[in-house]
Amino acid sequence: MKDRMSRALVPVISRLPSLARLRDLIPHGQPHPHPAELRLHRPRDYDLVKRETRLRNRAQVERHLPEILGRALARIWIDPGFRDRFAADPVGTLAYYDVFLPDSIEIDFVTEGTTRPQVVVYERTIRAMPRKRLLYLQLVLTAAR
Structure with missing residues (x-):
């Protein structure tokens, strides 16, 4: 699978997540979570390392x-x-x-x-x-x- 992060010094996501994947994060009929909770499920822009x-x-x-x-x-x-x-x-x-x-x-x-x-x-x-x-x-x- 192709890596979604560029290899630049300040990595940028090379393609945006599809709407279908974003819809899967929010179960149907449930209240929408706070945007900070959604950030836990996707890579953050400008991280210094990919993992601890x-x-x-x-x-x-x-x-x-x-x-x-x-x-x-x-x-x-x-x-x-x-x-x-x-x-x-x-x-x-x-x-x-x-x-x-x-x-x-x-x-x-x-x-x-x-x-x-x-x-x-x-x-x-x-x-x-x-x-x-x-x-x-x-x-x-x-x-x-």
């Missing part, structure tokens, strides 16, 4: 987190509400979108001194020790003719 993701160690963070943060940066560029939420609490925002990180991982969202936002990922194995930078991401825009 738990990164357990540094190797998994280095392998999988750049792609997830790339999607987050793309969404930050187009969604001011997400940008404000991510700036206030990056790790908490990722957890809200089903991406769970180890306790030793810290994320900084840097906007000062740059025209484009940066996300810097640090590891601190012991709280008293200085943190070590693992990676950083910045959105790069290119123009083409």
Whole structure:
């Protein structure tokens, strides 16, 4: 079966659900559910991951987190509400979108001194020790003719 989500950084549903499938969600003769309840049955636009993701160690963070943060940066560029939420609490925002990180991982969202936002990922194995930078991401825009 063909995947309904595009593979872009900010995935978009490639085709809308048919009316017949939407009618199946609401049983005949029953009151219409709240729109929030309908959202539970279909994929959400702009999700960072398709299913719950738990990164357990540094190797998994280095392998999988750049792609997830790339999607987050793309969404930050187009969604001011997400940008404000991510700036206030990056790790908490990722957890809200089903991406769970180890306790030793810290994320900084840097906007000062740059025209484009940066996300810097640090590891601190012991709280008293200085943190070590693992990676950083910045959105790069290119123009083409």
